[in-house]
Amino acid sequence: MYEQIASNKRRSWLLIIIFIAVVVLIGYIFGEATFFGPAGVAIAVVIAVAMSFSSYYYSDRIVLSISKARPVEKSEYPHLYNSIEGLSIAAGIPVPKMYVIDDSAPNAFATGRDPKHGAIAVTTGLIEKMDRLELEGVIAHEMSHIKNYDIRMASMTVVLVGIVALLSDWMLRSFFWGGGRRRGGGRGNQGVLFIIVGLAMAILAPIIAQAIRLAVSRQREYLADSSGAMLTRYPPGLASALKKLGDDEEPLAVANKATAHMYIINPLLEHKSKINNLFKTHPPLYDRIKRLDALSLEETTEK
Amino acid sequence: MSTAVVLIILALIVVGVILLYNRLVILRTRVNNAWSQIDVQLRRRYDLIPNLVETVKGYATHEKTLFEEVTQARSNAISAGAVGEQAEAENMLTGTLRSLFAVAENYPDLKANQNFMMLQEELSGTESKIAFARQFYNDTVMNFNAGTQTFPNSVIASLFGFTKRDYFEAEENSRQPINVDFGSAGGTDTAGEGGSPKES
Numbered sequence: 001m002y003e004q005i006a007s008n009k010r011r012s013w014l015l016i017i018i019f020i021a022v023v024v025l026i027g028y029i030f031g032e033a034t035f036f037g038p039a040g041v042a043i044a045v046v047i048a049v050a051m052s053f054s055s056y057y058y059s060d061r062i063v064l065s066i067s068k069a070r071p072v073e074k075s076e077y078p079h080l081y082n083s084i085e086g087l088s089i090a091a092g093i094p095v096p097k098m099y100v101i102d103d104s105a106p107n108a109f110a111t112g113r114d115p116k117h118g119a120i121a122v123t124t125g126l127i128e129k130m131d132r133l134e135l136e137g138v139i140a141h142e143m144s145h146i147k148n149y150d151i152r153m154a155s156m157t158v159v160l161v162g163i164v165a166l167l168s169d170w171m172l173r174s175f176f177w178g179g180g181r182r183r184g185g186g187r188g189n190q191g192v193l194f195i196i197v198g199l200a201m202a203i204l205a206p207i208i209a210q211a212i213r214l215a216v217s218r219q220r221e222y223l224a225d226s227s228g229a230m231l232t233r234y235p236p237g238l239a240s241a242l243k244k245l246g247d248d249e250e251p252l253a254v255a256n257k258a259t260a261h262m263y264i265i266n267p268l269l270e271h272k273s274k275i276n277n278l279f280k281t282h283p284p285l286y287d288r289i290k291r292l293d294a295l296s297l298e299e300t301t302e303k
Numbered sequence: 304m305s306t307a308v309v310l311i312i313l314a315l316i317v318v319g320v321i322l323l324y325n326r327l328v329i330l331r332t333r334v335n336n337a338w339s340q341i342d343v344q345l346r347r348r349y350d351l352i353p354n355l356v357e358t359v360k361g362y363a364t365h366e367k368t369l370f371e372e373v374t375q376a377r378s379n380a381i382s383a384g385a386v387g388e389q390a391e392a393e394n395m396l397t398g399t400l401r402s403l404f405a406v407a408e409n410y411p412d413l414k415a416n417q418n419f420m421m422l423q424e425e426l427s428g429t430e431s432k433i434a435f436a437r438q439f440y441n442d443t444v445m446n447f448n449a450g451t452q453t454f455p456n457s458v459i460a461s462l463f464g465f466t467k468r469d470y471f472e473a474e475e476n477s478r479q480p481i482n483v484d485f486g487s488a489g490g491t492d493t494a495g496e497g498g499s500p501k502e503s
Contacts, residue, residue, distance in 0.1 A: 085432065089435045090438055
């Protein structure tokens with residue numbers, strides 16, 4: 001269990017480092033290939049950060065209202081409240097606020113920029129269709145997202161994607177307007193090379209950036225599964241919940257592409273294809289269940 | 304020239320020591336915090352019990368010995384001193400509570416009582432939270448002990464007196480299941496205690 005958690009963390013950080021390296025590379029090429037130069041890169045960073053900042057800071061309020069989640073009292077859902085409070089004790093974080101979405105499709109998400117501002121939303125469908133152990137498994141998964149600062153990490157990757165998108169866009173525009181930047185007479189050929197590479201990057205970079213961002217998202221989902229299993233010390237709970245969720249085909253009414261990534265399983269119907277796997281926010285269900293089952297096996301054989 | 308190098312190295316060492324020391328302090332604080340959190344949940348359970356006894360008394364008027372047992376077990380647990388003593392007292396209390404809930408099965412009016420159902424859920428939730436609090440305590444102890452024993456932290460730890468802490472362990476006799484007459488009365492089928500392996 002600890003190994004799974006450690007390797008998930010390592011992989012996601014490796015992806016982030018690769019991402020930053022890619023962004024720096026793109027920035028460099030941008031600096032060389034256009035007349036904006038390095039100053040342009042700085043401006044792109046500032047804009048991307050500024051744009052993402054308020055969505056990160058108010059992420060909980062924004063996302064909760066889009067999803068029509070209503071805050072509920074302990075007296076309305078005592079068992080849910082006790083589960084959330086118990087798991088927050090196991091996780092060592094303050095109790096996240098509890099929200100309910102009135103929809104029969106079973107699903108749940110967590111939000112909040114840090115554990116002090118955590119919130120967990122659960123659909124009425126989830127409460128009805130899951131038994132105690134499964135519900136605890138799902139809540140433990142969501143709690144782990146908060147505990148592992150996944151919302152913050154997702155915002156970081158969004159900023160990086162934003163920088164890449166801006167730079168690529170400006171690069172393409174600058175080529176339309178006036179060709180590349182010429183620095184001193186003797187570097188004509190190098191200038192052309194940078195323009196060509198710059199063009200290729202401008203087209204491919206946003207796609208690559210998204211792919212990396214989604215790869216990070218998938219790693220953190222695996223991490224939330226293993227961290228959640230560690231909180232409950234009972235992997236079969238979440239595994240069973242995922243199996244039930246996988247069988248339930250009903251799409252969630254309030255979910256759309258902007259919020260789909262936060263839910264425990266993808267709430268939208270989607271096409272099944274291999275290429276698609278690169279661009280999914282969540283890893284395939286069967287794989288998640290397989291990893292959890294391996295944990296259960298590990299636990300029982302260690303005794 | 305070389306004195307500058309020596310000074311830089313010394314400065315780095317000092318900074319390193321400070322960072323490692325602070326890390327150990329943070330880990331130790333978490334352990335203490337986690338320990339008091341267990342107490343918070345235990346207190347919650349103690350506070351719920353008188354209300355429960357009163358509610359059940361209203362319906363099951365003849366079960367005098369049972370009520371006395373529960374009340375006595377509760378006082379013992381509250382006044383228990385050392386960790387081992389307290390763990391034993393807690394187990395006794397859990398046992399009497401299970402008997403109480405088993406008896407409640409005989410009284411359908413009681414089972415339908417709103418207050419009783421609320422107390423049942425609360426007690427079940429609190430026992431679950433006690434288990435989670437103990438689990439979290441053990442997690443913090445694990446991190447702290449690992450922190451004091453790995454090199455180079457071990458040097459700092461022995462220099463400044465950070466000693467290993469003990470895990471919260473289930474008492475030997477509490478590993479035996481507590482016998483209840485009826486199947487799963489009391490609703491204490493929580494993931495924290497039910498089918499999950501306890502950390503040793």
